[in-house]
Amino acid sequence: MxxxxxxxxxxxxxxxxxxxxxxxxxxxxxxxxxxxxxxxxxxxxxxxxxxxxxxxxxxxxxxxxxxxxxxxxxxxxxxxxxxxxxxxxxxxxxxxxxxxxxxxxxxxxxxxxxxxxxxxxxxxxxxxxxxxxxxxxxxxxxxxxxxxxxxxxxxxxxxxxxxxxxxxxxxxxxxxxxxxxxxxxxxxxxxxxxxxxxxxxxxxxxxxxxxxxxxxxxxxxxxxxxxxxxxxxxxxxxxxxxxxxxxxxxxxxxxxxxxxxxxxxxxxxxxxxxxxxxxxxxxxIRSLLPELPSAKLDRYINEYGISATDAAIIAKYRKVAEFFDEACEGVKAQKIVSNLIISQIFRRFPTDGEKEDFEISITAKMLNDLVLLIDNGKLNMNLAKSTLEKMLDTGKPVSELVSEKDLSGVDESALRQICEEIVSANPSAVSDFKNGKTNAFKSLIGGVMKATKGRADAMLATKILEELIK
Amino acid sequence: MITREEIQNIAILSKLFIDENELDTLTQDMAQIITFADTINTAVEELEDFEDINNLSNVFREDEVLPSYDRSLILKNVDGGENGYFPVKKRV
Known part of the structure; x- marks a missing residue:
């Protein structure tokens, strides 16, 4: 039975x-x-x-x-x-x-x-x-x-x-x-x-x-x-x-x-x-109640378009959720914020208890500043990630770590010119790629990033390189 | 009517030892006490129900820390409190 x-x-x-x-x-x-x-x-x-x-x-x-x-x-x-x-x-x-x-x-x-x-x-x-x-x-x-x-x-x-x-x-x-x-x-x-x-x-x-x-x-x-x-x-x-x-x-x-x-x-x-x-x-007393976990989760998934798994991880820790909410102020792609928190910031808070206490060296406003730059296309993802690392190390805001020049990025025509130079300077990599060695493409991208000191938009560089090699 | 068994149960809950030959007298005494207290039920209710006899509500203190007592004072009446604890006598 x-x-x-x-x-x-x-x-x-x-x-x-x-x-x-x-x-x-x-x-x-x-x-x-x-x-x-x-x-x-x-x-x-x-x-x-x-x-x-x-x-x-x-x-x-x-x-x-x-x-x-x-x-x-x-x-x-x-x-x-x-x-x-x-x-x-x-x-x-x-x-x-x-x-x-x-x-x-x-x-x-x-x-x-x-x-x-x-x-x-x-x-x-x-x-x-x-x-x-x-x-x-x-x-x-x-x-x-x-x-x-x-x-x-x-x-x-x-x-x-x-x-x-x-x-x-x-x-x-x-x-x-x-x-x-x-x-x-x-x-x-x-x-x-x-x-x-x-x-x-x-x-x-x-x-x-x-x-x-x-x-x-x-x-x-x-x-x-x-x-x-x-x-x-x-x-x-x-x-x-x-x-x-x-x-x-x-x-x-x-x-x-x-x-x-x-x-x-x-x-x-x-x-x-x-x-x-x-x-x-x-x-x-009711008016003093904060937004409850279920409501937060619902907002993250349905309004922000964050995956249920990621939303649950953020909402699981009150302080993280509050940090996240503040960092999302005025941001169009909140998903970038949740990704940075989960994949990058959380590396510094490996245990449950550390995430719970969430004693982070930067303010939510600082992360918000960084993400707004990404949002406006002024900072590419690679540079944003390395800047975030520096911010977490030093507790300094993005304005002290990234110069105006870095922020200006590399516009498409300049990037196209650099790509052309890289392609003509590396004929062997180009022919390797054409012969099916997909890894050769990475060295070309690496060359572009090196030449632009990491300021180039990697997605755009990839697109241009593909056009050039074809 | 109160029973011998109820008296016995109350004694167990209160951790009191009651001798078998005391039980009858205690049961009678308790019955008398309860009957006496029950006379209040014969009172005629003319007033509304009240929540408490003082008719007071909401006497609060605010959440502010006050100094606690020195431990030597807290343990002053205690034999064997030298280690900072209240020792518990072994229960029968």
């Missing part, structure tokens, strides 16, 4: 605020343990939380960017559980009135993954296990999170991966989070069940917690899918529980029986007041 995978995702994203959700302690990553803490972070009795306004704004931005409705009235609740990563024995989260609800993200196939809700909450501290002992660092405690909960809409591991990649990119574009999986600022809990193909009723689900890498997530899902099928085929029943993926064994293992919502005994956080957001405020 074939089984269908059914999966839903809860994604926790750390917001890029400067301070924690309820106090003014910094959210900086990598500090010495327990140095970014105050009595609120460690939950001392008598302390009072005060909500960071930026957390609310960011969460609304995240909601709007994923097509959510924003609740005008929202509130915080206590989620009670006893575990040392939370010193208060409850997490301040949202239960029945989250900030955002009913959104979606569209996959490339056109399928919509429905987002049930987005709520804000505090992150927990970090447990460190050492030689059988456990220690807690509360620096992360109180760092603001949004939790994005989808419906069980995923039917394959690829869909899960695509959704997370799209979500990550949207949040980076909107600027609410750096979404660095390796630093834990984007973590996923995956709910998974299987059912016989064609069956309507959902199977019993398990939840795999805290995955912060695409590779682990794919492996864990595959393992859990196979495991649940084995359980069912052997006539047993899948138990609803929380599991953890162990990368050493490549297996998921049981952590604990799954709590039901009522086990958390949610109740309203009495120390925090209602969050009320007017439609005007929501529209004001």
């Amino acid at each position: 074939t089984y269908e995978l059914v999966s839903g995702l809860e994604t926790h994203i750390e917001l890029s605020t400067k301070t924690k959700i309820f106090c003014g302690c910094t959210t900086a990553f990598g500090s010495e343990p327990n140095t970014n803490c105050c009595p609120i972070c460690i939950g001392l009795p008598g302390t009072l939380p005060k909500l960071n306004h930026q957390v609310v704004r960011y969460a609304i931005m995240a909601g709007l960017a994923t097509n959510c409705q924003i609740n005008n009235i929202s509130k915080m609740d206590r989620k009670n559980y006893v575990y040392p990563d939370l010193s208060k024995a409850y997490q301040v989260s949202q239960f029945d009135k989250p900030l955002c609800k009913n959104g979606y993200i569209t996959l490339d196939s056109g399928k919509k993954i429905n987002i049930l809700r987005i709520h804000i909450e505090e992150d927990a501290g970090k447990l460190v296990h050492e030689r059988g002992d456990t220690f807690v660092d509360y620096n992360r405690g109180g760092v603001p999170l949004i939790e994005i909960v989808t419906e069980p809409d995923f039917r394959s591991i690829d869909e899960v991966k695509e959704y997370v990649e799209k979500l990550q990119l949207i949040m980076k574009y909107v600027g609410v989070s750096d979404c660095k999986m390796q630093e834990g600022s984007l973590r996923c809990d995956v709910n998974i069940s299987v059912r016989p193909q064609g069956e309507e009723k959902l199977g019993t689900r398990t939840e795999i917690k805290n995955m912060n890498s695409f590779t682990f997530m794919a492996k864990a899902l595959q393992y859990e899918y196979d495991r649940q099928i084995d359980v069912i085929e052997s006539g047993e029943q899948v138990i609803q529980e929380t599991r953890r993926y162990n990368d050493d064994t490549g297996e998921t293992e049981s952590m604990r029986g799954k709590e039901d919502a009522h086990d958390y005994r949610y109740f309203r956080e009495p120390d925090l007041v209602t969050i009320s957001t007017t439609d005007e405020e929501i529209e004001q």
Whole structure:
């Protein structure tokens, strides 16, 4: 029998605020343990939380960017559980009135993954296990999170991966989070069940917690899918529980029986007041949203005529996309810009992380100046490429690297004269070419470029040479 | 009506140990507390629903960093915090 995978995702994203959700302690990553803490972070009795306004704004931005409705009235609740990563024995989260609800993200196939809700909450501290002992660092405690909960809409591991990649990119574009999986600022809990193909009723689900890498997530899902099928085929029943993926064994293992919502005994956080957001405020935040990745991609492909592959590479990195957009100002052939970025500039940014940070020595305006010269036929492609190399090396603008003389190019009659000279000076190359040695043509072109110090338009030179030799 | 099993479950969630012979008394006590709290349901509602008792909304702080506490103060009440961490006692 074939089984269908059914999966839903809860994604926790750390917001890029400067301070924690309820106090003014910094959210900086990598500090010495327990140095970014105050009595609120460690939950001392008598302390009072005060909500960071930026957390609310960011969460609304995240909601709007994923097509959510924003609740005008929202509130915080206590989620009670006893575990040392939370010193208060409850997490301040949202239960029945989250900030955002009913959104979606569209996959490339056109399928919509429905987002049930987005709520804000505090992150927990970090447990460190050492030689059988456990220690807690509360620096992360109180760092603001949004939790994005989808419906069980995923039917394959690829869909899960695509959704997370799209979500990550949207949040980076909107600027609410750096979404660095390796630093834990984007973590996923995956709910998974299987059912016989064609069956309507959902199977019993398990939840795999805290995955912060695409590779682990794919492996864990595959393992859990196979495991649940084995359980069912052997006539047993899948138990609803929380599991953890162990990368050493490549297996998921049981952590604990799954709590039901009522086990958390949610109740309203009495120390925090209602969050009320007017439609005007929501529209004001919407007006601040940048162009989203899907819209950018669409513009690059349909307006600029860039191939889908190239457009996706540019749009994949927010800073690159912004650089590209600025470099395209007033340019007729945007494709030249994308080609220069992908084939030339990216050689200096080989890794994903380097493209992500995109610390480039020239401004987008400088590239724009260069491309406008190409666009106007003042600079040929070869010279443009070597000039770009110099620009990247020195950080200087094109005006300092290319003389007026270079820019004037070589007009057609002058070029024709030079070509004629080259042809008559190299009879052997000409006869070699006529005898079928196509490589001989390259030496003729090389001669023309040398004579014009690279200023000649190679396409035009080729055309003239071909005419002359024929 | 609240049951012995519910009391037992709450104890497990709260990591509290309850002796078997305490369960009946606790169940009765809890039932009384809940019945007492339930009297509020008999109140006649004449006013609109309110979102919170203070009738306040939108008390925010702006996203500005304040100095954190010195770690020695944070760990002042902690035995075994010399390495900068809160040690966790082994759970029963």
